[in-house]
Amino acid sequence: MNAERIIRIMAGFMILLSLSLGLDVSPIFISKYFLFLTIFVGLNLFQSGFTRVCPLNTILGKFGIKGSC
Numbered sequence: 001m002n003a004e005r006i007i008r009i010m011a012g013f014m015i016l017l018s019l020s021l022g023l024d025v026s027p028i029f030i031s032k033y034f035l036f037l038t039i040f041v042g043l044n045l046f047q048s049g050f051t052r053v054c055p056l057n058t059i060l061g062k063f064g065i066k067g068s069c
Contacts, residue, residue, distance in 0.1 A: 003060045003067045014041045
């Protein structure tokens with residue numbers, strides 16, 4: 001599995017998790033402040049589309065996981 005696929009899986013998981021913890025209509029509501037995690041992940045995906053700089057990609061590289069290129 002390459003780094004790009006792991007990044008997409010982790011981003012999707014973090015968005016779904018933070019939404020389920022932050023929305024008042026969900027059965028496991030904890031706090032509305034978890035929605036800031038959703039914003040952070042979305043902004044990070046947005047900026048990495050333009051700059052090609054992704055902190056998770058750097059972390060995965062240190063663990064020896066190769067990129068898609």
